[in-house]
Amino acid sequence: MQPLLEVKNLKVTYDSASGPVQAVRDVSLQLQRGEVLALVGESGSGKSALTKSVMRLLPPSAAVEGEVLLNGTDVLHMPERHLRELRGKAMSMIFQDPLEVLNPVLTVRRQIAEAVRLHDPQADTEQRVRELLRLVEIADVERCAASLPHQLSGGMRQRVVLAIALAAQPQLLIADEPTTSLDVTVQAQILDLLKSLQERLNMATLLISHDLSVVARLADRVAVMYAGKIVEIGTAEEIFYQPAHPYTWALLRSLPGFSADEEELYALPGIPPTLIDPPAGDAFAPRNEYALAIDYEQMPPFFRLSETHFAATWLQDARAPRITPPLQRRCGE
Amino acid sequence: MSEALLSIRDVHYTHRLSGGVSVPALRGVSLELQPGEIVGIVGESGCGKSTLARAVMGLLAPQKGEICYNGINVHHPQNMAEKRCLQQQRQMIFQNAALSLDPHFSVEEIICEPLRLAQLAPQQGSYREEAAYWLQQVGLDALFLSRRPQQLSGGQAQRVAIARALAARPRLLVADEPIAALDVSLQAQIVNLLRRLQREQGFGMLFIAHDLAMVRHLCHRVAVIYQGRLVEIAPTAELFRAPRHGYTKALLSAMPLPDPRQEKQRQPQYYEQPVSDGGVWHQASPQHYWLAEDGEVGE
Amino acid sequence: MNQRIFQLIKRLLIVIASILLLSVIVFTMSRLAPGDPLIAYYGEQAEKLSVEEREWAMERLGLNDPLPQQYGRWLKQAAQGELGLSYKYKQPVMQVISARMGNSVLLVGSSFVLLCVLSLLLGCICACYEDSLIDKLLRRSGIVFSCLPEFWFSLLLILLFSVLLPLFPSSGAHCIGRADSIADRLHHLVLPLAAVLISHAWYYAYLVRNKLCEEVRAEYVLLAKAKGLSRLRILLWHCLPNVLPGYISLMVLALPHILGGTYVVEAVFSYPGLGALIYESARYHDYNLLMVLSLFTGAVVIAANMLAQALNERIDPRTAGINTEVSYYD
Numbered sequence: 027m028q029p030l031l032e033v034k035n036l037k038v039t040y041d042s043a044s045g046p047v048q049a050v051r052d053v054s055l056q057l058q059r060g061e062v063l064a065l066v067g068e069s070g071s072g073k074s075a076l077t078k079s080v081m082r083l084l085p086p087s088a089a090v091e092g093e094v095l096l097n098g099t100d101v102l103h104m105p106e107r108h109l110r111e112l113r114g115k116a117m118s119m120i121f122q123d124p125l126e127v128l129n130p131v132l133t134v135r136r137q138i139a140e141a142v143r144l145h146d147p148q149a150d151t152e153q154r155v156r157e158l159l160r161l162v163e164i165a166d167v168e169r170c171a172a173s174l175p176h177q178l179s180g181g182m183r184q185r186v187v188l189a190i191a192l193a194a195q196p197q198l199l200i201a202d203e204p205t206t207s208l209d210v211t212v213q214a215q216i217l218d219l220l221k222s223l224q225e226r227l228n229m230a231t232l233l234i235s236h237d238l239s240v241v242a243r244l245a246d247r248v249a250v251m252y253a254g255k256i257v258e259i260g261t262a263e264e265i266f267y268q269p270a271h272p273y274t275w276a277l278l279r280s281l282p283g284f285s286a287d288e289e290e291l292y293a294l295p296g297i298p299p300t301l302i303d304p305p306a307g308d309a310f311a312p313r314n315e316y317a318l319a320i321d322y323e324q325m326p327p328f329f330r331l332s333e334t335h336f337a338a339t340w341l342q343d344a345r346a347p348r349i350t351p352p353l354q355r356r357c358g359e
Numbered sequence: 360m361s362e363a364l365l366s367i368r369d370v371h372y373t374h375r376l377s378g379g380v381s382v383p384a385l386r387g388v389s390l391e392l393q394p395g396e397i398v399g400i401v402g403e404s405g406c407g408k409s410t411l412a413r414a415v416m417g418l419l420a421p422q423k424g425e426i427c428y429n430g431i432n433v434h435h436p437q438n439m440a441e442k443r444c445l446q447q448q449r450q451m452i453f454q455n456a457a458l459s460l461d462p463h464f465s466v467e468e469i470i471c472e473p474l475r476l477a478q479l480a481p482q483q484g485s486y487r488e489e490a491a492y493w494l495q496q497v498g499l500d501a502l503f504l505s506r507r508p509q510q511l512s513g514g515q516a517q518r519v520a521i522a523r524a525l526a527a528r529p530r531l532l533v534a535d536e537p538i539a540a541l542d543v544s545l546q547a548q549i550v551n552l553l554r555r556l557q558r559e560q561g562f563g564m565l566f567i568a569h570d571l572a573m574v575r576h577l578c579h580r581v582a583v584i585y586q587g588r589l590v591e592i593a594p595t596a597e598l599f600r601a602p603r604h605g606y607t608k609a610l611l612s613a614m615p616l617p618d619p620r621q622e623k624q625r626q627p628q629y630y631e632q633p634v635s636d637g638g639v640w641h642q643a644s645p646q647h648y649w650l651a652e653d654g655e656v657g658e
Numbered sequence: 659m660n661q662r663i664f665q666l667i668k669r670l671l672i673v674i675a676s677i678l679l680l681s682v683i684v685f686t687m688s689r690l691a692p693g694d695p696l697i698a699y700y701g702e703q704a705e706k707l708s709v710e711e712r713e714w715a716m717e718r719l720g721l722n723d724p725l726p727q728q729y730g731r732w733l734k735q736a737a738q739g740e741l742g743l744s745y746k747y748k749q750p751v752m753q754v755i756s757a758r759m760g761n762s763v764l765l766v767g768s769s770f771v772l773l774c775v776l777s778l779l780l781g782c783i784c785a786c787y788e789d790s791l792i793d794k795l796l797r798r799s800g801i802v803f804s805c806l807p808e809f810w811f812s813l814l815l816i817l818l819f820s821v822l823l824p825l826f827p828s829s830g831a832h833c834i835g836r837a838d839s840i841a842d843r844l845h846h847l848v849l850p851l852a853a854v855l856i857s858h859a860w861y862y863a864y865l866v867r868n869k870l871c872e873e874v875r876a877e878y879v880l881l882a883k884a885k886g887l888s889r890l891r892i893l894l895w896h897c898l899p900n901v902l903p904g905y906i907s908l909m910v911l912a913l914p915h916i917l918g919g920t921y922v923v924e925a926v927f928s929y930p931g932l933g934a935l936i937y938e939s940a941r942y943h944d945y946n947l948l949m950v951l952s953l954f955t956g957a958v959v960i961a962a963n964m965l966a967q968a969l970n971e972r973i974d975p976r977t978a979g980i981n982t983e984v985s986y987y988d
Contacts, residue, residue, distance in 0.1 A: 126876070131974040211403055240615050266617060294548075
């Protein structure tokens with residue numbers, strides 16, 4: 027079956043003051059209809075650049091190579107006019123900070139109505155706006171519609187952004203750190219809402235987060251990114267219960283629920299590499315306590331661990347020493 | 360009573376906004392912090408956590424109640440010596456560090472400012488070395504000494520702010536969401552650092568955060584604030600094991616776990632009842648107190 | 659609704675109080691300034707008056723009384739619509755002004771409106787095609803034009819378009835005997851208007867351009883793009899409403915500046931407007947005339963301020979302060 031979204035050998039390069047930054051380095055992935063794929067990684071790992079290049083929201087100074095196919099059509103080389111028809115209709119996006127992305131001087135009603143009218147000029151806009159607000163489980167629809175963004179709470183704002191994103195019933199929703207700026211309880215509510223909408227509307231979702239705990243609830247599959255590359259990809263269960271890449275181990279170990287040591291959390295030593303002149307071998311090698319000599323020389327290929335599980339680490343090579351992941355699950359206590 | 364490092368007694372604070380609107384932020388919060396203790400403060404945004412932090416720092420004056428640090432009323436220090444003592448021994452880390460750093464200062468000046476103000480001699484030879492030492496403590500290179508805040512990323516600015524607060528050798532550290540803006544691996548690094556320094560130097564800390572897992576890891580006691588009222592306070596392990604107040608239960612049920620099987624079954628509870636000004640305090644165990652509404656059955 | 663009426667009354671009271679305060683200040687300042695008010699009244703002859711004659715003249719004009727008493731008298735008469743005589747023109751003040759008012763309102767009004775439209779338009783064009791050839795061209799030429807002194811530029815226009823190429827008249831508001839012809843008035847207006855517009859427009863256009871370019875980088879533009887909106891629509895429907903309140907406030911602040919600019923232009927083009935009158939009345943201590951002209955200018959600025967505030971509240975309700983709910987502090 028043709029996947030909904032297919033990214034092939036995507037490379038994104040930004041210009042910065044100190045030289046070109048390779049934000050995304052040769053990433054390929056596929057997303058099926060109705061599936062939730064979580065992209066996890068630290069800031070600077072390229073997850074935002076990846077999703078923005080899918081929506082083509084990168085500034086013109088960024089050079090993008092490779093292919094992004096949505097339903098088989100190439101998004102990257104599409105003329106602006108066609109692209110505008112896809113945005114909002116075929117794919118939508120929600121963002122980290124809902125207050126920042128809503129226009130401060132326009133009412134919620136106008137901002138949603140605009141999205142509705144754009145893709146369906148014949149629709150009964152008023153009616154649709156109310157429907158959408160009800161869809162995102164806002165209780166007092168009329169009052170919310172008449173409000174300005176700053177009059178709403180953080181959770182409400184994110185619901186409004188979600189309503190805008192859902193206006194034209196997209197097949198693909200990109201959620202860029204949708205709950206990072208929210209409280210624990212609101213975060214749980216928004217994640218549950220995303221989950222139920224995703225199931226009801228059979229909408230594929232690309233969920234971005236720096237926090238593995240957040241994606242556990244939603245994700246069918248998880249891709250872990252480091253320094254512009256995917257280092258491990260697999261089903262949520264595979265990533266959480268049988269992680270294979272030392273970087274995934276590190277991410278899990280730094281969570282209090284996983285730390286083997288009751289006293290001290292695991293803190294990844296060193297800093298992420300600058301992607302101006304990335305190292306020849308595995309970019310994670312200098313911070314990796316299990317690094318092998320070959321890691322410094324040659325980029326590891328993807329090793330296939332199962333039908334769905336791939337990890338780019340030389341530790342999976344037949345010649346490598348066997349290592350037990352340094353993880354001790356304490357979270358279920 | 361008198362040996363508490365910080366005592367907050369029945370503090371009320373109402374934000375007065377233009378147009379005669381007033382929003383109650385704190386409604387009678389009382390809390391004590393012993394020397395060398397880390398108390399976590401959790402609650403939803405808007406519940407008054409940050410207001411409490413600001414009141415403790417003397418950045419806003421409560422309309423009712425008092426806050427004493429080592430017996431000194433933080434809003435009415437009696438003399439210059441008390442004022443100085445407050446200024447140096449009480450430090451704060453803000454949630455948005457990038458905005459709390461003066462853009463005209465270099466990182467070195469930022470870190471050394473509280474030391475110079477308090478006329479403290481540097482422990483590492485020179486002020487520059489002292490600043491470099493603290494940068495290294497928070498995982499930054501000495502190269503950053505001459506940078507300015509706008510040249511720092513969010514995480515770096517946050518670490519500079521932490522270095523600044525710690526360099527002043529505080530006895531009381533108020534940390535308002537110090538790690539919310541950082542990546543997971545950096546969060547771990549900062550939490551380890553705070554924990555280690557707290558052990559070594561024995562300062563007391565108010566740790567305000569919404570990441571319950573970190574609060575659980577770092578704090579000795581946890582205070583839960585809901586709609587401007589303290590609703591439950593208990594030693595960390597006990598609170599997480601046996602929460603009593605409905606809001607605490609809801610909060611804990613919403614805590615995300617890095618475990619997909621558990622997560623996919625979890626049914627978070629929600630708690631949206633208003634909390635009245637009344638209510639009765641119940642003691643669940645020697646150090647565990649919770650607020651029950653009138654008529655609600657306590658044990 | 660009650661709150662709105664209350665706000666309206668409050669604002670009206672503030673306007674009245676501001677105008678009263680302004681009148682006190684202008685009244686006191688003009689009397690304190692050194693110089694001889696009788697020169698306005700008697701012209702050259704004032705120098706030759708004997709001490710007794712001077713005393714008598716001062717007494718007759720009421721200039722010997724203590725200041726508060728003089729002010730009280732002026733206020734009482736003004737309240738009855740009696741604004742006094744112009745010392746210089748020996749005519750009621752209103753009559754002197756009304757003869758020139760029309761010309762000035764035409765010049766200032768049209769230049770202000772055109773200036774607003776032009777600077778917004780230029781700013782939007784530059785922001786829409788940021789860093790393109792047209793943006794660069796407009797920026798370069800704009801800087802050159804705004805650096806030219808206004809009077810010199812006016813002279814240049816006269817030289818080019820009425821001496822070398824006799825297309826437009828170089829002075830006056832209309833040809834003699836053709837005061838009623840609108841076409842003729844417009845014909846006379848072209849050069850002064852061009853002088854004001856060209857020397858001021860870029861300054862404001864540049865501010866609009868920069869604010870817009872900043873706004874285009876805001877996060878909400880990402881969401882607008884993700885909705886599928888076109889760049890032009892985002893610029894006009896999303897960015898512009900965020901820029902407008904600041905722009906309107908700025909234009910109101912600019913109003914006195916533009917008024918001053920047109921006064922210079924009026925002088926160069928011998929355009930019979932209020933500009934020359936204000937200058938003369940201050941120079942020759944023509945108190946009654948000065949009072950009315952200053953108050954008139956002040957009232958225009960205050961009214962413009964009120965209008966701007968009302969407009970801004972419509973565009974951005976956050977500035978209103980009423981009817982906005984509170985979002986929490988934490």
